[in-house]
Amino acid sequence: MSACKSRSGRIWGAEMVQYATAAEDKQARREVILEAALALFLEDTRRLPTVAAVAIRSGLAKGTVYLYFDSKEQIFASLLVRDWLQFIGLIAEFFEHSVGTEEERLAAFIEFYVAHILDRPELMRLDSIGYAMLEPALSDAALLDLKIQFSGALDGAGRAMEGALNLRAGEGVTLLFRHFAMTRGLWQVADLPQAVRAHPGFAGHPFARVDFGDDLSHALADYWRGALAKPR
Incomplete structure (x- = not known):
């Protein structure tokens, strides 16, 4: 599929598909982080786990988690x-x-x-x-x-x-x-x-x-x- 520009200058075709896929991947990774956080919280609901612990549970680097959440x-x-x-x-x-x-x-x-x-x-x-x-x-x-x-x-x-x-x-x-x-x-x-x-x-x-x-x-x-x- 090739990409083409509309009269408004917007990109359609392959680049639009890539953009949609990237957005879906970003949302999916965000959900992985949230599910990892929930799993840790269920183990002890009277204290919050650290970002490092969430990163380990989610299988992501700590720096990657900070790309999605500030704290x-x-x-x-x-x-x-x-x-x-x-x-x-x-x-x-x-x-x-x-x-x-x-x-x-x-x-x-x-x-x-x-x-x-x-x-x-x-x-x-x-x-x-x-x-x-x-x-x-x-x-x-x-x-x-x-x-x-x-x-x-x-x-x-x-x-x-x-x-x-x-x-x-x-x-x-x-x-x-x-x-x-x-x-x-x-x-x-x-x-x-x-x-x-x-x-x-x-x-x-x-x-x-x-x-x-x-x-x-x-x-x-x-x-x-x-x-x-x-x-x-």
């Missing part, structure tokens, strides 16, 4: 946003295909949502360190890019929710934002090391007996019941 914080912030985007996409799909009454759809959503969170505790563990450890280490431009990605996905899920639950335009994203904030807060209260939870001086306190999944299910049910009961 370990940017690696894990990108991983966090990637996984949230995937989850938010699933939420949008859920509401696009949900059936039943508003109450039935909402109950099914809460069950689906809590099950996903419980199946992936690393998501909330990483989310819990995002504000204090990851975001402050990012440049303003990098942080803005991640926030734009997250908010855009949330807007899409909010619109799907509005159609399924008969909400006003713009109301879905606001309710989802508060929904996520509640999830984050409950996780941070409940996520205790077992040694702390079982300590004789603390084991009798209600905080030591928090069941994150059960409490989240009840809290979200109460929250959404109140939200849907408001005049619309």
